[in-house]
Amino acid sequence: xxxxxxxxxxxxQSLEHEEVPFALRDYVLYFAGRTIVVGGIAAASIVxxxxxxxxxxxxxxxxxxxxxxxxxxRLSAEVGQMEVILADIENRDDAIYRSIFGTGPFPxxxxxxxxxxxxxxxxxRGYEHSESIVxxxxxxxxxQRKLVAQSRSFDEVLDLAKQKREMLLTIPAIQPVRNEDLKxxxxxxxxxxxxxxxxxxxHYGMDFSAPTGTEIFATGDGVIEEVKRQYNGYGRHVVVRHxxxxxxxxxxxxxxxxxxxxxxxRGEVIGLVGNTGTSVAPHLHYEVHKDxxxxxPAHYYFNDLTPEQYEEMLMKNEAPNQSFD
Numbered sequence: 070x071x072x073x074x075x076x077x078x079x080x081x082q083s084l085e086h087e088e089v090p091f092a093l094r095d096y097v098l099y100f101a102g103r104t105i106v107v108g109g110i111a112a113a114s115i116v117x118x119x120x121x122x123x124x125x126x127x128x129x130x131x132x133x134x135x136x137x138x139x140x141x142x143r144l145s146a147e148v149g150q151m152e153v154i155l156a157d158i159e160n161r162d163d164a165i166y167r168s169i170f171g172t173g174p175f176p177x178x179x180x181x182x183x184x185x186x187x188x189x190x191x192x193x194r195g196y197e198h199s200e201s202i203v204x205x206x207x208x209x210x211x212x213q214r215k216l217v218a219q220s221r222s223f224d225e226v227l228d229l230a231k232q233k234r235e236m237l238l239t240i241p242a243i244q245p246v247r248n249e250d251l252k253x254x255x256x257x258x259x260x261x262x263x264x265x266x267x268x269x270x271x272h273y274g275m276d277f278s279a280p281t282g283t284e285i286f287a288t289g290d291g292v293i294e295e296v297k298r299q300y301n302g303y304g305r306h307v308v309v310r311h312x313x314x315x316x317x318x319x320x321x322x323x324x325x326x327x328x329x330x331x332x333x334x335r336g337e338v339i340g341l342v343g344n345t346g347t348s349v350a351p352h353l354h355y356e357v358h359k360d361x362x363x364x365x366p367a368h369y370y371f372n373d374l375t376p377e378q379y380e381e382m383l384m385k386n387e388a389p390n391q392s393f394d
Contacts, residue, residue: 141201148208155215162219166226175222180215239311241288241369243335245319245355246277246342273363274318274356281323281351283342287333288317288355288369296329303354304346307339314361320354321345 077086163174287309294316295308303320307327310316323343333339344351357366 141205145201145205145208148205148212151212152208155212155219158219159215162222162226167229172225172229175218175225179221180218235290236313238290238335239313239315241311241315241317241357241366243286243288244277244370245285245288245317246279246283246353247286274320274354275366277342277353277355279342279351279353281341281343283353284338285319285322285340285342285353287335287337287339289315289335291315291317291333293327293329293331293333293339296325296327298325299346302346304348305340305343306346306354309333309339314359316358318354318356318358320356321348321352323351 077088159175159180167174289309289311291309291311293307294310295306297303297307298305303318305322305325306318306320307322307325308316308318319340321343322340322345324341325339326341327333327339342351342353348354355366357364357369
């Protein structure tokens with residue numbers, strides 16, 4: 070038989086306490102009260118547990134959050150270091166690498182391109198650490214743009230280096246006749262007395278006196294642009310186009326050993342000394358042209374002369390004597 074609940078009630082007529090069975094209303098109030106008390110205790114327990122105790126899942130998430138914050142700080146510091154290194158590379162690029170090859174700094178608008186456009190960090194906004202992530206993302210994006218620009222700059226420097234190497238090979242940088250084959254340097258660049266007309270005339274080259282048949286060398290890499298056989302003027306002569314605005318002329322040859330369009334290397338024999346054309350003795354008349362202008366060849370003998378030999382050659386070049394042509 071189910072247990073019945075009773076309540077104590079004072080009977081005013083009999084002046085005694087008596088047990089009265091619960092009515093339906095009493096049962097409702099009884100269980101409602103118990104439910105409220107138990108619910109309150111449970112809620113309080115949950116609040117206290119969550120306030121003063123952490124579950125294993127919460128502790129794991131807290132550790133992960135701390136780890137991620139540390140990683141963001143570390144990455145931010147490393148990005149800062151990379152920015153410093155990149156700035157140093159940019160300075161070296163402009164102040165050293167480009168200056169070596171005689172070109173100006175990399176354009177500022179290419180090195181630091183604009184950053185306009187849509188907000189690329191909108192998907193990470195709205196969180197507790199959004200500002201840190203947005204700032205780091207902006208720094209990384211800026212670093213990426215500068216790295217791309219620097220890569221393009223280095224591509225240009227590499228092209229300049231390749232051109233510089235080619236230019237160093239093509240500049241007329243040696244004597245066209247060996248020192249041991251020279252009788253003397255007959256005449257230099259400047260005003261000289263013409264051997265036939267006996268008038269003061271500007272001599273646009275250098276005359277190297279040597280026996281007929283002495284080997285003549287190309288003074289730089291290039292292409293044979295012109296081969297001429299005349300009875301006056303330069304006589305048998307050759308013009309070499311070196312590129313970068315340089316040309317050289319070799320005149321009064323006794324024999325020409327190359328043909329037009331042929332590629333030659335510095336030091337390659339292109340002909341033999343002679344006495345053809347308007348010439349009074351066997352010699353080589355040698356000229357250097359830069360950007361269409363005839364310049365002093367003496368300034369280009371820096372590959373095969375010692376400083377002492379170079380100074381001696383300059384003195385002979387400047388001596389006021391008579392040319393051979």
